[in-house]
Every structure is written in C-alpha cells, then in structure tokens.
Amino acid sequence: MHLAIIGYGNIAQSVLRWLAARPVDQLSVLTRPAARKRVQQDKLLSAAAHHVFVTDSMDEMLAGHPDLVVECAGHQAVIEYAPKALKAGVDLVLVSIGAMADERLSQALKEAAIAGGGKLILPAGAIGGIDLLAALSLAGEVAVKYRGTKPPAAWRGTPAERATDLDNLSDMQVIFDGTARQAATEYPRNANVAATLALAGAGFDATRVELIADPAARGNRHAYDVACAAGRFTVQIDNAASPENARTSVATIYSVAREINRKRDPVII
Numbered sequence: 001m002h003l004a005i006i007g008y009g010n011i012a013q014s015v016l017r018w019l020a021a022r023p024v025d026q027l028s029v030l031t032r033p034a035a036r037k038r039v040q041q042d043k044l045l046s047a048a049a050h051h052v053f054v055t056d057s058m059d060e061m062l063a064g065h066p067d068l069v070v071e072c073a074g075h076q077a078v079i080e081y082a083p084k085a086l087k088a089g090v091d092l093v094l095v096s097i098g099a100m101a102d103e104r105l106s107q108a109l110k111e112a113a114i115a116g117g118g119k120l121i122l123p124a125g126a127i128g129g130i131d132l133l134a135a136l137s138l139a140g141e142v143a144v145k146y147r148g149t150k151p152p153a154a155w156r157g158t159p160a161e162r163a164t165d166l167d168n169l170s171d172m173q174v175i176f177d178g179t180a181r182q183a184a185t186e187y188p189r190n191a192n193v194a195a196t197l198a199l200a201g202a203g204f205d206a207t208r209v210e211l212i213a214d215p216a217a218r219g220n221r222h223a224y225d226v227a228c229a230a231g232r233f234t235v236q237i238d239n240a241a242s243p244e245n246a247r248t249s250v251a252t253i254y255s256v257a258r259e260i261n262r263k264r265d266p267v268i269i
Ligand SMILES: NC(=O)C1=CN([C@@H]2O[C@H](COP(=O)(O)OP(=O)(O)OC[C@H]3O[C@@H](n4cnc5c(N)ncnc54)[C@H](OP(=O)(O)O)[C@@H]3O)[C@@H](O)[C@H]2O)C=CC1
Pocket: 006, 007, 008, 009, 010, 011, 012, 030, 031, 032, 035, 072, 073, 074, 075, 076, 077, 080, 095, 096, 097, 124, 125, 126, 127, 188, 189, 190, 192, 193, 196, 244, 245, 247, 248, 249, 252
C-alpha cells in the first residue's frame, strides 16, 4: 500500500507511531516548506514504511500515485489540497470534516470526487455511533442535539475567549449554542465532530450544538441525543485528550488508523 499523509502534527505522527507495528510499503508526507527538512530526518518515518518520500508539493505527492491520502492538517489544508487529490482519482480521508460546513467547498469536493473517481471518506473521528445515525437518517427525519465539553485550555485561541474568562472559570460554562454549521466554522479545531454528526444525520443547519468549557473536565466529552420515528438513542463518550494536542481526542488517531486498515485489509468492520 502507498499511503499519503497531509500534515505532520499530532494526528499524523501518532498514526505513524502506530504504523511501526505494521508498516506500509510506501509513505508520502506533505509538510509545509519550512518543516520538510526536519520531517525528512524523523526516525518515525522509516519505522512506518519501507519507502518514504517527504514533499511540500501536492503535485509531487500525487505523481507518486498513492492508494489513499489522509488529511490531518486543518480546514485551510482541506481547501488547498482536497479537491486536487479527489480530481486525481485518489481516495481521501478527511479528518478536518468541519471544512464541509462551507457549502461551496463541500460542493467542489463532491464534484471533484465524481470527476476524478476518488472517494471522499469521512471518518468517525473522535465520535462514535455514526453508523446508526447515518442508517436511521435514511428512514426519515432525525433530530440531533450534541454537547461537546472540554477543559478550558482546549478552548484557548477560539472565540470562547471572548465569551468567558477561561483562566478563572470555577464552574462549567456554555461557550457556544447554535447550529453545527456555526460551530464547525467558528471552532475549526474543536468542532469537527459537530460536522460529522450533521453530515450523518440532520444536516448542518438542523443539528443543534452546545460547546462547554469545564474546569473539572479531565478529557473531551462528546454527548448527543438522536430521535426519529425509527428509534432514539443517546451517546456519551469520555475521550482521553492527546498528550501532544489537548484539543484532539486520542480516538481520532485510531479512527484514522482504522480507515488505513479498511483500505488495506480484505475484511473490514
Ligand atoms: N474529525 C474529528 O473528529 C477531529 C478532527 N480534527 C482535525 O484534525 C486537525 C489536525 O489535528 P492535530 O493533528 O491534532 O493538529 P496539529 O495542530 O497537531 O497538527 C496539524 C498539522 O498540520 C500542519 N499543517 C497545517 N496546515 C498545513 C498545510 N497547509 N500544509 C501542510 N501542513 C499543514 C501543521 O503545521 P504547522 O504546525 O506548521 O501549522 C501541523 O503540523 C485539526 O485541526 C482538526 O481540524 C481534530 C480532532 C478531531
């Protein structure tokens, strides 16, 4: 298998650490230009694959004909690279799913996938239960309400800083209440799961979202309720935060790992 990864942050490096136990044949990594030389020297790479290529050019990466591209670099990187990968006919795992809250980008991605023949794969990421939600939404209208709770530090550098004094919170506080579209747009590094739920269920404008800063939170809690004529269910996940990036739950890393296995294994679940 030839695996290509866009980004070299917490998720990318953690996935490579996991790959060391079962390396891929070829690995291509797309970094920012300033990071290329440093990444090339990282020993994680040679443990994760038999042949390694590091580049700062998407065209160069695609010229190697990867079997699967995994984006784990953020919303801006989705805009820059995702349409190209899909147009080239390569399957693309999109971790920064919240970028699809932008209707024009979402449409462009679909058109690129149709034109090129590559599949746009939306992984479960930090959340679970997407299989049931997506299935129930085929039976009729679904109502979905999501609550995302993280420690105050995970909300630094976001609009939450304007809503509350994150450093001096003594109790949990709702820092956002609105639609999945607003949440994914305003919190691009924290509310991708809201977008995942929206795409699997009621859509970006009907999925209700509450984001909460809680000084007592030990990790990232994702909870949601689904109701429809075919049934109802509630999910609550208490995720450990990644040691390298507290905003990102460890589960996200293994959700990417699962998609890699789904591409290379004969039996998939
Ligand atoms: N679907 C889900 O459930 C979840 C999705 N996510 C998404 O995954 C993304 C990545 O998470 P994580 O790995 O923890 O974040 P990190 O910030 O640790 O890593 C992101 C990496 O991407 C690099 N990068 C950013 N823009 C570009 C670009 N244009 N070209 C090449 N590299 C680029 C960054 O480089 P630099 O440091 O130089 O900026 C950094 O190395 C998040 O931003 C979020 O959107 C996260 C958690 C859950």
